[in-house]
Amino acid sequence: MTVGAARQLLSVEDVGIRFGGVVALDGVTFDIREREILGLIGPNGAGKTTLFNCLSRLYQPTNGDIRIGGRSILKCPAHAIVHEGIARTFQNVALFQKLSVLDNVKIGGHSRGPRSVTADVFALPSCGRRERELTAQARDVIEFLGLTEVEKKTVSDLPFGTQKRVELARALISRPKLLLLDEPAGGLNHEEVYALGDVIKHIRDRMGVTILLVEHHMGLVMSIADRVVALNFGRKLAEGAPSEIQTHPDVIRAYLGGDKK
Amino acid sequence: MSVLPDTSIARNDSTSSIGIRTILLRWSRPLALLVLVLLPLAASDFVTFQLTMLLVYAVALIALNVLTGFTGQFSLGQNAFFGIGGYSAVIVVEHFHLSYLLGIPVAGVIAAIAGILFAFPALRLKGVYLALATFALGTTIPQLLKLDYIEQWTGGVQGMMIEKPMTPLGLPLSQDAYLYYLTLTIALGIYILSVNLLHSKTGRAMLAIRENETAAAAMGVDVAYYKTIAFGLSAAFTGVSGALGAIVIQFVSPDAYTIQLAVAIFLGIVIGGVGWLPGTIVGAAFIVFVPNVAESISKGLSGAVFGVLILLVIFVFPRGAQQVCDRLLGVEHKKD
Numbered sequence: 001m002t003v004g005a006a007r008q009l010l011s012v013e014d015v016g017i018r019f020g021g022v023v024a025l026d027g028v029t030f031d032i033r034e035r036e037i038l039g040l041i042g043p044n045g046a047g048k049t050t051l052f053n054c055l056s057r058l059y060q061p062t063n064g065d066i067r068i069g070g071r072s073i074l075k076c077p078a079h080a081i082v083h084e085g086i087a088r089t090f091q092n093v094a095l096f097q098k099l100s101v102l103d104n105v106k107i108g109g110h111s112r113g114p115r116s117v118t119a120d121v122f123a124l125p126s127c128g129r130r131e132r133e134l135t136a137q138a139r140d141v142i143e144f145l146g147l148t149e150v151e152k153k154t155v156s157d158l159p160f161g162t163q164k165r166v167e168l169a170r171a172l173i174s175r176p177k178l179l180l181l182d183e184p185a186g187g188l189n190h191e192e193v194y195a196l197g198d199v200i201k202h203i204r205d206r207m208g209v210t211i212l213l214v215e216h217h218m219g220l221v222m223s224i225a226d227r228v229v230a231l232n233f234g235r236k237l238a239e240g241a242p243s244e245i246q247t248h249p250d251v252i253r254a255y256l257g258g259d260k261k
Numbered sequence: 262m263s264v265l266p267d268t269s270i271a272r273n274d275s276t277s278s279i280g281i282r283t284i285l286l287r288w289s290r291p292l293a294l295l296v297l298v299l300l301p302l303a304a305s306d307f308v309t310f311q312l313t314m315l316l317v318y319a320v321a322l323i324a325l326n327v328l329t330g331f332t333g334q335f336s337l338g339q340n341a342f343f344g345i346g347g348y349s350a351v352i353v354v355e356h357f358h359l360s361y362l363l364g365i366p367v368a369g370v371i372a373a374i375a376g377i378l379f380a381f382p383a384l385r386l387k388g389v390y391l392a393l394a395t396f397a398l399g400t401t402i403p404q405l406l407k408l409d410y411i412e413q414w415t416g417g418v419q420g421m422m423i424e425k426p427m428t429p430l431g432l433p434l435s436q437d438a439y440l441y442y443l444t445l446t447i448a449l450g451i452y453i454l455s456v457n458l459l460h461s462k463t464g465r466a467m468l469a470i471r472e473n474e475t476a477a478a479a480m481g482v483d484v485a486y487y488k489t490i491a492f493g494l495s496a497a498f499t500g501v502s503g504a505l506g507a508i509v510i511q512f513v514s515p516d517a518y519t520i521q522l523a524v525a526i527f528l529g530i531v532i533g534g535v536g537w538l539p540g541t542i543v544g545a546a547f548i549v550f551v552p553n554v555a556e557s558i559s560k561g562l563s564g565a566v567f568g569v570l571i572l573l574v575i576f577v578f579p580r581g582a583q584q585v586c587d588r589l590l591g592v593e594h595k596k597d
Contacts, residue, residue: 082481096472111481120461
């Protein structure tokens, strides 16, 4: 599936992080290639979310580096990460609950365009023009994700599955190179999970977005990921195609338990 | 892609009275404006004075709404910015002999600077801690105004007088009426600026911070920057309102700007509906008139009556005037 030149987009190099005496990540290294869907799996406490938070700049790794397009992102503040082409969703949906779908998506487009406090307060023509552009862009993404009918609804009134799609729309409007998905299947029923899998594939195929999928739900990961990285106790256990990972003895042991605790 | 789930949960429009509602919604603002323009023509000087104070508080409530309603940052120290605005205006007009019309924006700028300076430490604080820090500001500033050091500028404990501005250009208005229309114009201006803000990129960034800071940052919203802007703008508007208040009352003193004023302003936005700009008029009316009503019910227990009235409002209509309005119009969820 990694057709043609599978160039690397992001590289995680020997990333380690410790909280007090606890080593949460230890020398994790892998690449994310352009236009691939990379699954990141592991049992509870394996370090998936910690790694995710390093990528989205909520945590600072104690050692190692994370580079996108050869440039380190470790000096970016969290709010600048979107300018490096990285967008994300949250584990339990972190939408702006009291705002409409359209407003949520428009906030996702915040990084497109300069700050404009004066123009905004005085409603200068430049503000109106940018506002119309942003609304049009937001409507495109909303349509892409099949949310047009609910665009005026307040997010808190929507079912969880729909909220997940709103969150995808909010992430996609920034036109990211890399989309980080933190357990997108959580809280969804069986059918919704596979519908979501289709949406994720659709995003990669149609928009050319690379996707890092941190996920508990094996079925989803195995059905849509091109490659999978498995973590356990903060270390990389295995890396490879879904079929290889599924039969990898270390991975099986990590999930089912074995002699090694 | 999956079929769209049923999303028709929050519908609540019964079709029968929709015509009246639409008319009400469309005309409520021009109508309110017309009432505000015509009111002083029928009112005594004292009532005009009260109405002017109502508008002054309305501006202070809009200002706190920018900070708390839009951005979600609590402040129990708005009296500080109100006082800074009031003193600045009086000093600029009385000591530097600038015109009133210049004194008011200067007061806004000085208060804005104070607000931005205060934002730097405040950025590190959240929730109750921020409320406490602003409370500290609100208790400190009135005391500082009493200092001997700056007495030649501030008049110390006694405060300072300022004259009412003369009606300019030979307009056929009493001084009180002129002051009313000046305040109305400025209040309207600030109202419009705030509405502009709310419907803009900057306003949405503020709402995003209110709703979820982590998510806002992930969207590229520079949280510290927009909080600073919110503090600055809020302080500027509060400063303008303080300047107008000082001119209307013709007097500034440290005791006019105690923490009680901050509590009143905070109460005002809750009564009006937090984040709902039209509610600021209702909140301001509550601040100006309800203490009098309480006093007319019982002179000795006016404070208790006032307290009971507040409790009634927050139990029956926790979202304040916004909720009353929504109910009248049959809207289930609304934001503006």
